[in-house]
Amino acid sequence: MKIKQKPTHKTIIAITGLVLFAMVQLYPLYWLVMFSLKSNADILMSDNILGWPAVFQWQNYATVLSRSTIPRYLLNSAIYTGATVFIVGILTAMASYAVARMKWKISGIVLMVFVVGIMIPPHAALLPLFQVLEATHLRNVPYVGLTVVYVAFAIPMSMMILTSFFKAIPRELEEAALIDGCGIFGLFWRIMMPLIMPALATASIFTVMGAWNDLLMVQTFVDVNSYKTITVGVLDFVGVHSRKLGLIGAGLVTATVPVILIYMLFSEKIQQSLLEGAIKG
Amino acid sequence: MRNKLLAILLVVMMVFMFSACTSSTPPPAGDNGDDGNGVEAEQVSINLWHIYVDETDENRVTTEKVIAEYMDAHPNVKIEQHILQDADYKTKMLTEFSGSASNIDIFSYWGAGRAGDIVNAGKMLCIEDYLSPDKVAAIKHGADNNFRYGGKLYGLPMASWMMVLYCNVELFEDNNIALPETYDEWLDACKKFDAAGIIPVALGGGVDDGWQAAFVYEALVNRIVGALNEAKVLDDMAGFAGNDGFVEAAEKMVEMNAANAFGKSPLEIDEVTSNVQFFSGVAAMRLTGSWFTTNVYTDEDSVVAGKVTALPIPIVPGGNGKDTDYVGGFIDGWFVNAATQHPEVVADLAWELSVAMGTHQHEIGEGFTAFNYPTDESGLTPLGKEVSALANRMVDGMVAWDTFLPGDLADIHIDACQALLAARANVGAFIEEYTKIFD
């Protein structure tokens, strides 16, 4: 039960601090948008702190958005990311449940093996990975090759988050469900999965970030232009001896907005589930 | 029992899904059967790779023009472009050529050391075998030096570039400074510009454009050691230590930097920024390659078109460099994967591309064609004419070291040159680094 208190000094200071920090956190977005509306000279020569463009270069957005490749690239990014999130979600929910809850001797070792994945700098495994994918003919299958790579690299993080959340769920719930006659799959799908929704949403955010913002893997593994993603698309504006920075900025904004929207969407989900979880617990 | 069955089913399903994905074999590169035109001629599909990302880049425009014309003239040929920007391109090439690079038929690359790696691995097509003798003879003498390995031609040059000192004449006149012809005049001009608050030489040697920093060193070496001697040292990979010219060049570079010749923070600035500095009229000079000529007129930020003149690198009195020596040469070119399925067609395409691009670069004043074919110089801009006249005087040249040396040594070179522009520049350490590489 909460007693409604009048805001104290401490609260006001705290809120002010939080608001200031929020402004700092939002600044990159503001800066990026301003950047995308400036000309090269404006960007490179003026030290204008406020960052307002001298002349608003709205045509940068016109150029970026009218390029025929951009919608296709956005769609591809969505496909890769969506597929990755879905697959990773299911696979790691199952695997982490097994590691956290089921009784088998090597569960700890298996978890460690997964966790090692977080420690690998992507560049390190790139060449051998390339050779492996070539050997298994996976590379040239549309969408599948890259998705498999994204899934694999997203698994460790997801495993870590989900395993620790599974461990925090009281055993009584499982016992009760099993007494009620649930099979293991029923237990998993109908009881466990809903419970870990906040964790799953959290893990998915990380998966989205990894897949959507990736540049290295796309360039290495996807050669056919119509299967490339928006992160590569932005580089279309980078020339050998010249670069139109504002255009690149506009491209970057186009690439960043979807992720932020997705994040906000998932954020809602987390919030909802957390509330429900809090009431139940 | 029911659970056990379910579990088995799940695993089996997974395995099936997995193998179903892998069993769809990718279409083999080279036989594109859906154009309906393949009655006599075989369908040919070519993957063409290059680094000209910017759509307004002349090189890209020419490339695409050639591709379109080629496909028109040969309806059974389908050419697909793949473009990556420089750093990523190099990464991609190494990754692909560690295998068979089956997705690459023809690609733009750099001769000498870089292409040499692929040639030595036996993965480069010996293009000479697929070109008629009269075509090979049409390549200017000396233009293919960096494209021959064991005497045979493995790639095609396009055009030669040349390092030029572009000067904003208006700024010189406004500040009563004479255009520099010798090193001392150059240093002096820099000091005067610095005092007047103008960036003397715009140089984007920072971030990942370290090759610009290397330009300064190479320019000085060219004038002190002389192009022929320089080329010999790099060809033999020996003779560096004994030659004081290399030390002097380093010392002069440090001297210039100390006078703020390259602005106050050359290591922070990249190529684009320094271009814009010159175009906006806040920098008096720009030391860069002849490709810059067109940009002076076409860049959207340029307010200096018509005010620029092209000078050769200032002479260092007492140095071995003649004023017919130049920095630059034939190093960019087109190469073909040895594993390509249609060598004749691809070699033919490579030829078309090289000639077209070489000629075009010549005609807009960005470079000097590698071929003995006639060129139309009527469209040259005033600056282009100057650069062209300059180039016609030149005799001996040496390309930028990082395009000549193999990958890891090129890195060391660029690092070292950048270090000379750093606060703690140390000529002794610099020379040590190079001695290790060369001797």
Place this chain on the structure above:
Amino acid sequence: MDRLLSNKWTIAAFVAPALLIFLGVVIVPLFITGYYSLFDYNGLSKMEFAGVENYKRLFTNDPLFLQSLKNMSILIFGSVFVQIPIAFLIANKLAKGVPGEKAFRTIYFIPVVIAATIIGKLFYYIFSADVGMVNALVRALGVPDFHFNWLTNPGTAFLCVAFAAIWQYIGYHMLILYAGIKSISTDYFEAAMIDGATGAKATWHVTVPLLAPVIKVCVVLAAVGSVKTYDIVVSMVGSGTHSGTQVPAILLWRNLFKGRLVGYGSAQAFFLVSVCLIMSYLINRMFKKSEENASMS
């Protein structure tokens, strides 16, 4: 129930898909990397057995690498001892309930979602000597011609990069910790309140111990993430070594792909992975003790 939970087929069915994909894409290449590290290999054809030569060179003859390790340590230290505490304080404050909690939580995470290359460029424009905000501010405050080379002065260059990297991921840890704090049952806090502990005391004695497993995750992620840092450095100061800003991942990329020293680069990579393993083992050990304490209470 035990029978159900230890059924081998079930376990296999649950774990196999994730494990198989992971092994094939991540672990197998890792072993291949280890294999290459024992060779002098240029990625194309030349491949000579070199034994531990590459590793010897790594430790005795590569000052660039040592500098990069030093930088990496700065990142690790900063992220564990600066980033995580800040993230915790914010997460704690938010989780306790403030107006606009949802909005704050959403906003704070945004820098994490933005690609590191963008953040790197942003901080370039903050610290740039010519056009950077910091210098502009100092000039505006009355020091004319202030032109400190933040990004190329060896003393400050990497610190600026570290600042950017650490700042970007505060929201990351905040989110994880926030979720953790939220899932601590309010019973614990009520019990503590009855005992007379509120505010900071409650936080120290209740929240932190219960949060130990989550904090551990954050520490491991922060440490390991520091090893992998790449994009933000390259977009902020490039991949050059002139100002001592190189991090291991940059050298790795240079060696592997520009320098064609695949054997040597692989040795570097393998070394880095080992460092991560050791770090995570040590972190686990440290937390084991506090986990035991927490479960006992």
